[in-house]
Amino acid sequence: MSILRAVKGMNDVLPEDIPRWRRIEGLFWDTVARYGYGEVRTPVVEPTPLFVRSIGEATDIVEKEMYTFVDKGNDTLTLRPEGTASAVRAYLEHSVGGREPVTKWAYLGPMFRRERPARGRYRQFWQAGAEVFGDPGPYTDAEMIDMIVSMMRRLGVADVEVLVNSLGSGDTRARYLEALVRYLEPHEASLSEDSRRRLRTNPLRVLDSKAADDRAIAAAAPRILDYLGDEDRAHFDGLCATLEALGTPYRVEPTLVRGLDYYSRTLFEVVGHGGELGAQNTLCGGGRYDGLVEALGGAATPGLGFAIGLERLLLVMGAGETAPALDVFVVYRPGLEREASTLLKALRDGGLRADADLRGGSLKSQFRRADKSGARLGLVIGPDEVERAAVTVKDLRGGEQETLPRDGLVPRLAERLARETA
RNA sequence: GUGGCCGUAGCUCAGGGGUAGAGCACUGGAUUGUGGCUCCGGGAGUCGCGGGUUCAAAUCCCGUCGGUCACCCCA
Numbered sequence: 001m002s003i004l005r006a007v008k009g010m011n012d013v014l015p016e017d018i019p020r021w022r023r024i025e026g027l028f029w030d031t032v033a034r035y036g037y038g039e040v041r042t043p044v045v046e047p048t049p050l051f052v053r054s055i056g057e058a059t060d061i062v063e064k065e066m067y068t069f070v071d072k073g074n075d076t077l078t079l080r081p082e083g084t085a086s087a088v089r090a091y092l093e094h095s096v097g098g099r100e101p102v103t104k105w106a107y108l109g110p111m112f113r114r115e116r117p118a119r120g121r122y123r124q125f126w127q128a129g130a131e132v133f134g135d136p137g138p139y140t141d142a143e144m145i146d147m148i149v150s151m152m153r154r155l156g157v158a159d160v161e162v163l164v165n166s167l168g169s170g171d172t173r174a175r176y177l178e179a180l181v182r183y184l185e186p187h188e189a190s191l192s193e194d195s196r197r198r199l200r201t202n203p204l205r206v207l208d209s210k211a212a213d214d215r216a217i218a219a220a221a222p223r224i225l226d227y228l229g230d231e232d233r234a235h236f237d238g239l240c241a242t243l244e245a246l247g248t249p250y251r252v253e254p255t256l257v258r259g260l261d262y263y264s265r266t267l268f269e270v271v272g273h274g275g276e277l278g279a280q281n282t283l284c285g286g287g288r289y290d291g292l293v294e295a296l297g298g299a300a301t302p303g304l305g306f307a308i309g310l311e312r313l314l315l316v317m318g319a320g321e322t323a324p325a326l327d328v329f330v331v332y333r334p335g336l337e338r339e340a341s342t343l344l345k346a347l348r349d350g351g352l353r354a355d356a357d358l359r360g361g362s363l364k365s366q367f368r369r370a371d372k373s374g375a376r377l378g379l380v381i382g383p384d385e386v387e388r389a390a391v392t393v394k395d396l397r398g399g400e401q402e403t404l405p406r407d408g409l410v411p412r413l414a415e416r417l418a419r420e421t422a
Numbered sequence: 423g424u425g426g427c428c429g430u431a432g433c434u435c436a437g438g439g440g441u442a443g444a445g446c447a448c449u450g451g452a453u454u455g456u457g458g459c460u461c462c463g464g465g466a467g468u469c470g471c472g473g474g475u476u477c478a479a480a481u482c483c484c485g486u487c488g489g490u491c492a493c494c495c496c497a
Contacts, residue, residue: 002471008488060495064423082497111497116423118490120497127497194494210494259496278490282497309497333455363455371457382455396457 009115009123019322024155024313028108028128031151035143037106037130042086044110048078054085054292056261058201065113067123079112084262084289084305087131092298097133106130108310120280120312129286129307133293136302138235141266141288142242144306148270148284149248156318159273160283162249165256166236167204168228169264169290176227177203187217208257223254235265262289266304274316283316284308324374327417329396330356331366333382340381343391343406347379350410352417371396376417 006012013021029039048068055061067079080086087105090096096103108128117123132140145162152160168176181203188196192211199206207218228236243250256267267287286306293301328347332340340356347354357369363380370378380392380401391409394401404412 002487005470005488065495113496115495117488118492121495122497125497129497208495279492280496285497307497312497331456362450364457365450367457368449369457378457380456384455392456394456399457401456 007123009117011122011124020314020317021310024310024317025108025128027151027154028308029106031147031154032106032130035104035147037104040087040090040105040107041109042080042083042090042107044080044112045077046080046086046089048076050085050089050296051078051081054088054262054296055082056202059259059261061113061259065115067112067114081113082111082260083107083109083127083129083307084131084292084303087305088133088293088296088298088303091131091133092293092296097293097299097301100134102132102134104130104132118280119276119278120309120315122311126310127307128310129305131303131305133301133303135304136290137266137288137304138238139242141239141268141304142246142248144286144304145243145250145268146246146248148286148306148308152270152283152313155313157272157283157313157316159316161251161271161273162243163253163256163269163271164239164243164250165253165267166225166228166232166239166265167257167263167267167287168224168232170229172224172227172229172232173264176222176224179222179227180204180206180224183221184217190217202261204257205259207255208259218255221255225252225254232265239266258285258287262292262295263287264290268306270308272312272316276315277312280309280312282309283312324376325353326355326373326375327353328377328379328413329370329373329375330354330379330381331363331370332356332360332380333363334360336381336383336386339386343379343381346410347413350414352410352414376420377413 032039048066051066052062057063061081066081068076069078070076087107091103091105106129109126110124111127112124114123115121130144132144145164149160149162167173181199184191184199184203184206188199190213191199191206192209192214195206195209195211195214198209206214207221209215209218225236240250240252250268253269256269258267258269265288268285269282270284271281272283273281284306287304289303289305292303293299330340330344330347337358337360340358344354344356355373355375357366360366367378375396378394378396378401380394382392385391385403385406388403389406390403391406392401392403393413
């Protein structure tokens with residue numbers, strides 16, 4: 001394993017790409033703040049059993065994708081493969097439910113899954129997500145979906161589709177699973193190997209199969225929406241009606257299942273259609289997990305959450321414009337390094353983003369660097385300027401320049417830059 | 423995890439047994455203290471890595487690592 005190569009499926013983000021990331025992050029935080037969420041930060045490692053018990057023993061994530069290791073104290077730990085389990089753990093550990101009836105948390109950070117990497121799918125990938133504890137919905141469910149869609153719109157991601165489904169709860173699920181297995185069993189011989197296995201371990205997932213034969217069988221399978229009990233039905237209808245009231249386009253997708261065991265009732269996915277996405281076109285996934293908090297040892301508390309894959313969003317979001325990193329670039333004649341340094345300090349202390357090439361070199365080469373830096377203004381210091389206690393200020397877009405007194409220069413420039421950007 | 427395709431300069435790529443190339447990028451210059459356009463010059467590559475075949479391998483063979491596509495799955 002080369003030490004000069006990032007671990008497979010894990011990536012560096014270099015400064016030139018950071019503005020796009022910042023745009024997403026900034027918009028995410030701005031959006032969730034508008035909806036009343038507070039930020040939560042949890043560790044990237046948790047005790048392995050937390051994930052096994054929340055995500056589910058028979059899921060792909062737990063079965064084959066976790067980065068699990070034994071630390072020096074002999075504890076078995078896992079790099080978090082998703083954010084909900086940690087959020088629930090923190091919610092319980094700090095007894096948050098006892099202090100407030102409804103809790104709205106948002107988070108942004110790296111997640112880890114050992115899968116075969118591909119475009120839009122990495123072993124360390126970034127998710128921005130949110131959780132709501134204590135609100136049974138369905139209005140919050142609709143609000144959350146609407147929040148995600150409007151955020152994507154603001155990012156310039158237009159071509160998206162919202163898929164929703166309900167997995168019901170308790171009785172509904174039991175009755176449906178029975179009907180589903182009864183339907184699938186006669187077709188068992190025609191199912192793919194994976195689906196045959198899932199028929200035993202997690203029959204719902206058979207609906208999720210992309211294999212052509214499986215799809216045909218799944219298409220004719222009984223639909224969970226036809227099995228919803230009265231309360232589940234009312235919940236789902238309430239979700240749909242609220243989405244319509246909010247003007248959020250959506251499509252009911254009865255075979256939408258998703259790979260985590262903890263979901264109940266509302267389930268949704270936002271898929272993109274940009275050619276950049278390839279087969280990994282799920283931009284966001286989420287749903288309701290009303291049983292999870294209790295299953296992990298807390299009081300019965302409804303839960304709802306989603307996560308957006310940032311790398312995928314990056315593939316489909318609009319280019320946007322990026323502001324140059326510098327306001328001014330100082331250019332000086334050899335021998336005037338001290339003057340250049342003190343001018344730079346004054347500019348920076350005055351709140352301007354200023355730089356220079358302190359290696360010196362010809363004015364020509366310094367100006368070339370000034371140009372490449374994207375700075376708005378070039379400041380020139382030569383013997384003439386020093387003698388007159390002045391600085392020559394050149395507009396690097398137009399080219400016109402004037403010599404201004406050094407005294408009062410910094411606030412003057414700050415004002416000029418502020419005026420021109422406004 | 424299975425199968426296909428691809429790895430040559432920082433980037434995009436040509437070269438498919440006989441001395442490693444182009445464009446862009448980087449860098450120096452085109453007379454005195456001025457960038458962008460143009461012109462001239464310069465630096466830069468263990469041809470992903472390891473093994474094999476051969477007088478000779480970037481080129482052929484095997485393995486391996488990485489990327490990518492499909493499957494699988496998901497964000």
